[in-house]
Each structure stands twice: as C-alpha cells, then as structure tokens.
Amino acid sequence: xxxxxxxxxxxxxxxxxxxxxxxxxxxxxxxxxxxxxxxxxxxxxxxxxxxxxxxxxxxxxxxxxxxxxxxxxxxxxxxxxxxxxxxxxxxxxxxxxxxxxxxxxxxxxxxxxxxxxxxxxxxxxxxx
Numbered sequence: 001x002x003x004x005x006x007x008x009x010x011x012x013x014x015x016x017x018x019x020x021x022x023x024x025x026x027x028x029x030x031x032x033x034x035x036x037x038x039x040x041x042x043x044x045x046x047x048x049x050x051x052x053x054x055x056x057x058x059x060x061x062x063x064x065x066x067x068x069x070x071x072x073x074x075x076x077x078x079x080x081x082x083x084x085x086x087x088x089x090x091x092x093x094x095x096x097x098x099x100x101x102x103x104x105x106x107x108x109x110x111x112x113x114x115x116x117x118x119x120x121x122x123x124x125x126x127x128x
Contacts, residue, residue, distance in 0.1 A: 004118050005030065005046060009038040009064065010053040010080070019051065022111060027118075035064040042068055047075050049117060051110075054081030062087075065095045076117045080105060 005028045008019045016031045023029045030047075032038035035058045038050070050068070052061040059067075065077050077096070081087060082103040092100055099113050 004028065004048045004121075006114070007032060007038060007041055007047050007050045009033075009035065009050060009056065009061070011055070011057050012053075015053070018107075022107060023114070027114075035059040035061075035067075038064060039067060039071075042071065042073060047073065048121060049076040049078070049114060051078045051080060051114075054079060054083060054087065062091055062095065065097060069095055076121070078110070078113060078117075080110075 006023055007030045008016050008023075009032045010016050010019075011033055013033075016033070020029045020031060030041055032041055035056050038052070041047075050065075050073075052064055054061040056064065061079055061081070065079070068077075076098045078099045078101065079087065079092065079097050080101045080103060084100075084102040087100060091097075098117055101110055101113075
C-alpha cells in the first residue's frame, strides 16, 4: 500500500463504500458525506487526490473544489456526476479539475485515471 491519500466526497453511502473497497488495497482512503465534512478533513491532512460528486447536500462539488483551492489545496481532483449537462468545461479547467466522469461510472477507467494521476505526482516528486 502506498502512502498516497485519497478523499472520496459523495452523499451516497454505497458509492463511498464501493470506492473504499476498490481503492483501499493500494491507497489510504478517507470518506466524507458532504462538503462540510470534506473541508474539515482537508485541514491538516495531506491529501493527494479527491474524488468529488457534483451534487452534494450542502454545496455543489465545483464550489467545494473552489473552496479547497482557495484554502491552498493543490492536489488532483476528479469530479463525478450523474448530471453531466450541468458541468461547464471552462470551470473544470479554471479549477484544475483533472478528470470528469459521468455516472454510471466505469470503475475500471476511474481506477486507471487515479493510478495515472498519482503516478504523475510520484514522478514529479522524484524529479525535485
């Protein structure tokens, strides 16, 4: 298992548990049911990647990512949503959201994207 930490932010418990089962053999996984919990977990935690649902009960995922970026989070973000028509590509770029996946999710593609993003991070850190 790597020391890389991933936070999953989704209000659906089954999605959080599924991600945890898939990712926990390779990564440290933390779960958050809403934006408030994610913001609390972010403080003081070294997070390498966040998977954020667009529709959260207390704010949308784009606003959550904007708040995280404002507070200094520079890690990767994958945004997921069942409402892909609500996502504006320029916002993804402006907030440096690495990837976007529409629900229902292709878990194999998502897993490959996570591995890819974190391997890029590993390579960048080795060069420093």
